[in-house]
Amino acid sequence: MKGYDATKFERPSVTVDVILFTVRDNDLKVLLVKRNVDPFKDMWAIPGGFVKIDESLEEAAKRELLEETNVKDVYLEQLYTFGNPKRDPRTRVITVAYFALVNSEKFKLKASTDVKEVNWFSAYDLPDLAFDHKSILDYALKRLRWKLEYTTVAFSLLPEEFTLTDLQKIYEIIFHKELDKRNFRKKIKSLGLVKETTQFKEDVAHRPPKLYAKNKKIGEIVEIF
Amino acid sequence: MKGYDATKFERPSVTVDVILFTVRDNDLKVLLVKRNVDPFKDMWAIPGGFVKIDESLEEAAKRELLEETNVKDVYLEQLYTFGNPKRDPRTRVITVAYFALVNSEKFKLKASTDVKEVNWFSAYDLPDLAFDHKSILDYALKRLRWKLEYTTVAFSLLPEEFTLTDLQKIYEIIFHKELDKRNFRKKIKSLGLVKETTQFKEDVAHRPPKLYAKNKKIGEIVEIF
């Protein structure tokens, strides 16, 4: 800016990385890809790629996500921009990290699009990661917890219809602690975030739980816990 | 990443912009600079500049701030990265915005370092701004309010010794609403964020208020209101 010609500076590369979380099998999962090029060949990494010169950062994030997972309509928000000059050993790469939430029923991973592997890993039991991706993931996990406390993003991890226990499990898995069932239901109902359906979940070996649907209020920021 | 050569992509320019807030004269102020080059020549803008190839983003932000204001030791945090391809009419520029808080007694603006003017503006009465700087500033103001609610950053707007009324004014000015004096003091004291000194503020045309100092606890995140 001011006095300089924007074209004459030595420019860093800019990538987006997307930390995609889901809750499945009673566990918090993160999507990782296996690198098939150096540096860090054969290590697991957060999916991402270069920002094209004419696309916005969010477009780039959505595009990468679609390429890796074939999902649209995820909850997506910018997480943080990591710019340590040494974070990529080859050249200066600044990465804008996004974090995303999906209900994993919504889609199936592409059966390995490129040569590389794609897989879900437990956020609580991760392999070694390429670059500074471990610290990016740690940061994403903090942000996820924070968001769950102060907003209604948890609902983006659920299908259209769900039981209150499903919802409670989301919180328990991500906060890594148990919550009181009665207080939880009282809170959720008093906030008016859900509406009853007339449906019940079937084929369960116990009293069938009522199914609920998301209410419009979701999306507004509401303090939850 | 993966399969591509990082050096062969067309690269955007990357800048940092720093939104520096202070509270003075019973008002919330933002530091702006007047541009002396196109585009947007002679318009006011958020101070910032290009990231050098071997410095981190935070280093770049600190450097820019020092160049503009000759202040060190400000509260500084990354705000958001703006990357709309059209935000700079010349070329693709991605900007990593930081927001910063200072106690304005701590320093004096350099008497116009470069050719350009530097000045404080009321956050509630801004001139037209260059680029997308108006929306960056709006976003910064939201973040500032959020931070004041959930953390103790307000203290970084105060000198070493201050009265509880000084502190309350910070909140009132930034939230743009009045707070109850007794409840406010009760809250601050119960959180143990301040310690009494034996000093009183002098030369005031009323009962002299006691001066307080910051306690170590500040810096931990504490929910305030």
Next chain:
DNA sequence: CCAAAAGTGTTAGTGATACACCCATGT
């Protein structure tokens, strides 16, 4: 003695937490 801000407690209401038993279904 007047103006101006400092300083100080109590009450009522609201929301958070802790806690235990009966119910409906599948096997």
Next chain:
DNA sequence: ACATGGGTGTATCACTAACACTTTTGG
């Protein structure tokens, strides 16, 4: 009939919000 999770209410405690008068100084 047993196992499994579903579903419900009450009492206590802590925090929030509303509110008015006396004190100390300078002018």
